[in-house]
Amino acid sequence: MxxxxxxxxxxxxxxxxxxxxxxxxxxxxxxxxxxxxxxxxxxxxxxxxxxxxxxxxxxxxxxxxxxxxxxxxxxxxxxxxxxxxxxxxxxxxxxxxxxxxxxxxxxxxxxxxxxxERMRKLSREAISDPLTGVLNRRGLLQRLDVLSEHETTGALALVDMDHFKLVNDLLGHETGDRVLQDFAKVLAGTVRHTDLVARWGGEEFLVFFRGATEAQAQSVLMRIAERIRNEPLAHVGERPLTFSAGTTAASRRTLEEALRRADGALYEAKHRGRARILSSAEIQS
Structure with a gap:
């Protein structure tokens, strides 16, 4: 030297x-x-x-x-x-x-x-939710962006855990994290491999059912609701933990409007007593 x-x-x-x-x-x-x-x-x-x-x-x-x-x-x-x-x-x-x-x-x-390997890890972390392992907002939008308009036509559901704050308050945040992880596994394990599941924020998840009708999407969500009634993820007091959902028809081009409709249906489902799945068409009629 x-x-x-x-x-x-x-x-x-x-x-x-x-x-x-x-x-x-x-x-x-x-x-x-x-x-x-x-x-x-x-x-x-x-x-x-x-x-x-x-x-x-x-x-x-x-x-x-x-x-x-x-x-x-x-x-x-x-x-x-x-x-x-x-x-x-x-x-x-x-x-x-x-x-x-x-x-x-x-x-x-x-x-x-x-x-x-580091780039692959960073890429996965950039599009995945670190707690649940499903997509995050960015990841879901990226997946939709690479698909054609025909491939991104289907049904959208916003799913929110009921009384989730009580889980954290009464059972602790570790139990709350475990519940979110288990619920994400149930969602991802029940929908088709072509459907997209993302953690949208907090205890709220978004499911994009590619090529499906709202009726088909609601049928899947009802099966999930039945499953967690039979196999509760946690109990809030004496009641098993449930979820509410709002569904609507959607495509990548109309995603923002579809999100507003689904969010409105989810809000109405919460307002009507929770533990229910509502279509945006139901609250508009």
Missing amino acids: RLYLASSFIFPRSLQLRLFAVCFVGTHLPLAAFLAWAATTSRLDWPGAIVVTVATLLGTVIAVGGIYALLAPIDVAARALNDAGDGEITPVPQLSGSDLAARLFAGVNRAAGATA
Whole structure:
């Protein structure tokens, strides 16, 4: 490292030219000393001196070519690191052995693997709710954005746990977190794999039933309600925990309006005594 820093004034932007300078001095210094000695002692053999000089120059060319070739792995590794886009490092070829180049390539590949895993984790965390593991708002909207209009037509439901504040107040926040996790599992495990489940905020979840009618969406929600009546997630006093839901027809293009309708239906379901599923059409009629 000291030699590298000490020689940085020579071709500061090119390590290859710096190595060439070092090789040139190292190979030609003995030759220059010999020629100077021979000239001062009148023992200079011109034909021999020319042969030695040509051979030395040829050896220098070969040495420099070899240095450039041996530095190629460093150049490949440097390009992989410098060309990293969006935080991702392109893996480099695997080299056998345990020399410096092989260790360098192995290090780059380890960094590439660790960076790729970190990016995948960050990507998952950006679109997933950390507590329940289902999508968050951003994740659901991203999923809908990559689908066509035809694929995002269906039914939407806003689902809210009833009296959830009492769960936290009476049973503790740990129990409240466990209830949210269990409820998210029930939702995600009951709907189809093409449907989207997201934690919309607090104890409220959004379910997007792709290609389904409101009647089909309500049928699924009723099955879920029946299940948690038979297998309560928790009890608030003597009563098992329930949920209320508001449903409406929806598409990605009309999502904001559909959310308002579903929220209105959910509010009305709460107002009518909770533990019920209402369609937006029911409250408008």
